[in-house]
Amino acid sequence: MRCLNYQSLLFRRAYATTSSNIQKHGIIAELTERGLISAVTSPPLLDKHLEGGSKRTIYCGVDPTAPSLHVGNLVPLICMLHFSLRGHNIIPLIGGATGLVGDPSGRNTERPAILQEIVQSNAQSISSQLYTFFHRAYECASKRLSLYETPATVPAVLNNLKWYHGMQFLDFLRTVGTLAKIQAMLSKDSVRSRLQSEQGLTFTEFTYQLLQAYDFQTLHQTHQCTIQIGGSDQWGNIVAGIELISKSASTSEPFETRAFGITTPLLVSSSGEKFGKSAGNAVWIDKDRTSIFDFYQYFLRTEDRDVEKFLRLLTFLPIAEIQALMAQHNKTPENRQAQRVLASELTELIHGGVGVQQAEAATQVLFDEDLATVQASKVIPALPSDRLTHVSRQELFSLRVTKLAAHAKLTRSISESKELLKAGGLYVNGQRCETDIILDDSHLLDQRLVILRAGKSKHMVLAVS
Template sequence: MVTLMGLLHFHLAGHQAIPLVGNATGMIGDPSGRSTERVALGRDTLAKNVAAIEKQLKRFFERGTQYAARRVVGLETEKLAKIEVARNADWYRDMNILGFLGTVGRYTRVGAMVARDSVKSRLASAQGISFTEFSYQLLQAYDFWYLYHHRNCRVQIGGSDQWGNITAGTELIHKMPRDDTDTGVVSGQATSHEAFGLTIPLLATASGEKFGKSAGNAIWLDERKTSPFDVYQFFVKTSDADVAKFLKMFTLLPLERIAQVMEEHGRAPEKFAAQKLLAEEVTELIHGEAGVLQAKCATQVLFGGRDQKIEQFSASEIADAFANDRRMVDLPRADAVGKQIAELAVLAGACSSKSQATRLARGGGLYWNNTAVPDGKWVPGSDQFIGEGTIGVLRTGKTSYFIIRLK
């Protein structure tokens, strides 16, 4: 997302942004930042992933532009260039190995390839590096070359771990002519062609913790994998040491507004004003204004009590807030109404048995709408279901929630 924010800034400044989906290179995998070889993807899996990524990219820039229109004074969104998602299989589909080696390979030096950090670290490892992954930098270099000549792309943006791959592309642009009529190229020498690489530092917290799948803290753009509520909760828990940096990286707020909220946060850090602003801004950027409303609804339903008026939300609002959320459990009304809380806990999958639920209740660890119940025999009345009498929030312990919806 950090790199996408960089590309969004270029887009909002009036440049043509070209997000690139590697439906060809995805079959190989980039060795950058890896200590082991990536698992090869099957064609069906790759096709499914590519379609999902392309959809997410288009939606990110669509919502990002809408978000910017509400933040950037004077932004004329109708004048911005249309986002053009590119797929690199479009230029590899008709290329064979002899053609690739006779063009790209001819203008590439093995010494430079081996010297790249991503390759050196793998060569020094016990596993080594396969020729497949070793050749990845040539493919990314050719991607840049192709987009430079066919789509007028002048700048490639990537994470700092992509520096070697990006510079391989600028070198290829300088050395390899488009065709015999390209008189600006002298084989093997620098040319007047201008191509640039821009890398963005990989995101890490003040404590040095990295973000991503391997770290177990990845934030997905797909709401089916990371809901608006989960995005909101992730950023609202940002540490004081990171919140100012994240406000600058992940929002389009003016620096004056960021300074203002940080000053407010410094006076009363227990109110988490900066974190709440960050969470709202990022959730709106990724999921739109509706996503913010869903996140706030889910937050109040899960963490609020009667004093916070969680009964204000309708059944449809709660259903939208927890769409695709495993915490939402549907129960037939006839099976749930009038039942003891211990029975509801078993039906919802919160407890394996009524005796377990009873023990939890007696120990103060069983909650209904965030209020502890006295024992397992307690029965929620009709007025104790929110969402027009159809929703109940069952909690076991401190963090295990089940949203019971009567059908």
């Protein structure tokens, strides 16, 4: 077996992270233009590896440490999907085994331990989400990137528990441990930063990079997978996989031509705000965790300085179309035209065309003055529970509006509702209440809805059940 020169690895890393070294042609150049590339290993060799119409196999992994994917997970998945649109094979991988360990990359503290049954449940949920995501992504891409042929079927989702199940610790040490050099493992940023911290690093976390490396090696052997994609915090783990593939190879072929790594930028706003569960502000893919309305509204509120970046990263709109949109947006930024397109594109990608209709209908209900065309069937599924209260006709038509507002938790008490009414701040369907009225059928929108508002922006939609 050929030994990997440690100094050459450090040189390659420095070389790979310099964006000017990336060849300006082919898919890597296209993805770089979209902002989807943070770094690649051996740039000229990777370009050559992707030339000539040869189909390559690319994988991207997700650990099931939560019951749902979030928007921060989308960037590497979308990057991988672009390869699929250009005829390459892709493998979404669920870390049913590695999720039990916890990746230390990008973290200051150890991840809390998760019960095996919870990880398995999360894996099933995320696997289902991935199938839905790729199905909808192919639909979106086919409408916007007609140059490329959309795959006929969504990719099969694999789980690394398949090859770790039943593996003994001694077997792993003999298979992987004998090829791992402590010097190289200690050099990883995720390891060095934690070793220097007060919290330190557990042995379990330290060996995580070997588990991910073995995933890459296994897929390389069983699926001829030669490229791994991950977030920029995964660089060390990806390089560990390339090292392992090189050391375990039986040929004299240079390691740089056997396997490659691509990292994508972490999704952050211009203010440095991170999209992720660790940051505590995850925008979830699961509509029960982040409602369709809140998902849509999140991107509708995107700052002007972020909107073009997100359009390039997260949508399949052609670059020329994005540039034309931004030119129009910059003339009248107060109309938020680019944000509306971003919110619509991402909502369709995650929740489908019906989800867009629901989100736009809910937005109309809460923020537009014209309520004549409100459709309850679209509004109700899109709203989160803190914006929607189900009431019976008897409750709706027997309680005075101040009591109704307190009952629906628009206000904290009836007395607060009365003070709000007295100050002219209580509204029904956009109309200020002058007296403490009792509602009737004339107040129903689409025969099912009533919109209560406190002040300028606090809303509660009442739906007749």
